[in-house]
Amino acid sequence: MPQIAQLTADNWYLASQLFWLLVVFAGIYVVIGRGMLPKIEATVDARDRKVADDLAAAKAAHAAADNLEESYRQQSDASRAAAQKAVADAKDKAAKDAEKRLAKIDAELGEKLAAAEAEVAAARKSAMAEIESVAAEAASELVAKLSGAKVATADAKAAVKAVLHG
Amino acid sequence: MAAESGKIDPMHQFEVTPLGGGFNLGGHEVLFTNSALWMVIAAVALGIFMWGGMRRQLVPGRWQAAVEGFTGFISSMMMANIGTEGRKYTPYVFSLFMFILFCNLLGMLPLGVLGVHPFTVTSHIAITGVLALLSFSIVLVVGFWRHGLHFFSLFVPHGTPLPMIPFIAVIEFISFMIRPFSLGLRLFVAMTAGHVLLKVLSGFVINGFNADNIVIGSVVSVLSFTLMIGISALELLVAGIQAYVFALLTSLYINDAVNLH
Numbered sequence: 176m177p178q179i180a181q182l183t184a185d186n187w188y189l190a191s192q193l194f195w196l197l198v199v200f201a202g203i204y205v206v207i208g209r210g211m212l213p214k215i216e217a218t219v220d221a222r223d224r225k226v227a228d229d230l231a232a233a234k235a236a237h238a239a240a241d242n243l244e245e246s247y248r249q250q251s252d253a254s255r256a257a258a259q260k261a262v263a264d265a266k267d268k269a270a271k272d273a274e275k276r277l278a279k280i281d282a283e284l285g286e287k288l289a290a291a292e293a294e295v296a297a298a299r300k301s302a303m304a305e306i307e308s309v310a311a312e313a314a315s316e317l318v319a320k321l322s323g324a325k326v327a328t329a330d331a332k333a334a335v336k337a338v339l340h341g
Numbered sequence: 342m343a344a345e346s347g348k349i350d351p352m353h354q355f356e357v358t359p360l361g362g363g364f365n366l367g368g369h370e371v372l373f374t375n376s377a378l379w380m381v382i383a384a385v386a387l388g389i390f391m392w393g394g395m396r397r398q399l400v401p402g403r404w405q406a407a408v409e410g411f412t413g414f415i416s417s418m419m420m421a422n423i424g425t426e427g428r429k430y431t432p433y434v435f436s437l438f439m440f441i442l443f444c445n446l447l448g449m450l451p452l453g454v455l456g457v458h459p460f461t462v463t464s465h466i467a468i469t470g471v472l473a474l475l476s477f478s479i480v481l482v483v484g485f486w487r488h489g490l491h492f493f494s495l496f497v498p499h500g501t502p503l504p505m506i507p508f509i510a511v512i513e514f515i516s517f518m519i520r521p522f523s524l525g526l527r528l529f530v531a532m533t534a535g536h537v538l539l540k541v542l543s544g545f546v547i548n549g550f551n552a553d554n555i556v557i558g559s560v561v562s563v564l565s566f567t568l569m570i571g572i573s574a575l576e577l578l579v580a581g582i583q584a585y586v587f588a589l590l591t592s593l594y595i596n597d598a599v600n601l602h
Contacts, residue, residue: 178533181357182466190366191377194371195373196468196472199381199384203384207436207439208432212435215391216412
């Protein structure tokens with residue numbers, strides 16, 4: 176077995192094997208292990224970092240979009256509420272104005288009505304007074320024609336008043 | 342393979358032959374052998390493979406994704422077993438894993454068809470033993486560097502009852518000292534056994550067709566060949582698993598040294 180044979184003292188190739196193993200393995204360690212491996216690992220690390228960064232950026236953008244949407248919704252809610260309030264105010268004001276105007280017109284109409292009533296009352300009073308004096312005159316003339324007695328105007332008036340007013 | 346008088350030697354594939362380029366190093370003659378050649382081929386193939394993953398694109402292509410799959414595999418293993426401090430040892434464990442994996446796989450290449458006989462570097466206990474000792478030395482150096490004499494508390498697990506400590510400590514010490522042997526032997530034995538088995542079966546295939554009784558011989562050959570296909574697939578799996586086990590155990594041992602228990 177050549178593998179065991181080389182462990183004996185007078186073997187010629189053990190030294191060559193060990194020498195070349197050390198040379199080759201040292202070469203691999205220095206060139207590949209120390210030289211190439213860190214660069215490849217750096218590439219992988221850089222890629223991992225980039226992926227993680229990109230994911231974080233995407234997450235941040237997503238959150239920002241959510242915030243934006245939220246604020247947009249709040250704004251639109253607020254403006255809708257403001258619009259509704261404005262409409263309600265306008266309605267309120269219009270109703271109040273209408274009420275005020277109605278009240279004013281009502282009051283004017285009332286005044287006119289009162290004035291007209293007063294006029295009517297005055298007219299009736301004066302008409303009444305005229306009727307009284309005419310009736311008194313007629314009564315005194317009737318009395319004078321029938322009996323020839325002169326009735327004082329004031330007496331006639333009192334008598335007419337008594338008859339008229341019951 | 343030495344096919345002398347119909348006999349096929351399954352151990353011939355493990356023989357080291359000089360290819361020249363000798364020089365003297367401290368009284369030992371160092372030659373460039375087929376073993377060294379296949380180590381260099383593994384290193385070059387690994388270098389080419391890694392070079393293809395150095396494009397450093399944000400969106401990796403297939404090759405880059407494959408290389409990053411390997412590096413990510415080892416670095417996540419180090420992270421899981423040792424923690425953030427494991428990154429320091431990733432270059433060593435990665436080199437170890439890839440070197441063993443490429444040696445295992447290159448030894449499996451069916452280049453014998455073309456007359457080139459691949460040499461499985463990891464089927465030599467001298468190689469796997471040195472790699473295991475290297476890992477073991479790193480564990481010792483890191484352990485004593487970080488924890489000083491407190492590193493010996495590794496031999497006394499938490500919660501050991503006082504009267505049990507001497508026994509437990511002896512058992513833990515023995516199991517600790519056995520680590521480099523089991524680490525190196527496991528890989529060496531798995532590779533050697535697999536290649537011997539394949540070589541024996543291929544011997545059956547050749548000798549079956551050359552047999553005097555051609556009918557029985559053909560049946561044996563065809564069955565052996567079918568079995569070889571399955572075992573070759575299994576050996577590819579073993580090549581990956583053994584490299585993984587070596588790297589995994591190394592990382593676990595380094596974890597002992599870094600974090601104690």
